[in-house]
Amino acid sequence: MYDNRNTRLTKWLNDGIPLAQVAEWAGNSVAVLLGTYARCVDGQLPDLKRRLEAAGDLPETELPGAG
Numbered sequence: 596m597y598d599n600r601n602t603r604l605t606k607w608l609n610d611g612i613p614l615a616q617v618a619e620w621a622g623n624s625v626a627v628l629l630g631t632y633a634r635c636v637d638g639q640l641p642d643l644k645r646r647l648e649a650a651g652d653l654p655e656t657e658l659p660g661a662g
Contacts, residue, residue, distance in 0.1 A: 604628070605635045611642070 600621075607617045608628075618628040
């Protein structure tokens with residue numbers, strides 16, 4: 596059962612659901628959630644880069660891990 600919970604929380608985070616919402620659903624604080632799942636979140640950088648570019652807020656230097 597615990598593996599199912601971990602899988603679900605990781606999927607929600609990777610799907611871009613806000614940390615505060617996932618933490619509420621998990622019954623944890625954002626700090627606890629990040630402490631446990633930060634290493635599991637993957638694949639969001641390209642989407643974040645597109646959103647920053649569209650808003651005109653992309654820094655001049657290359658983002659770490661981008662490219």
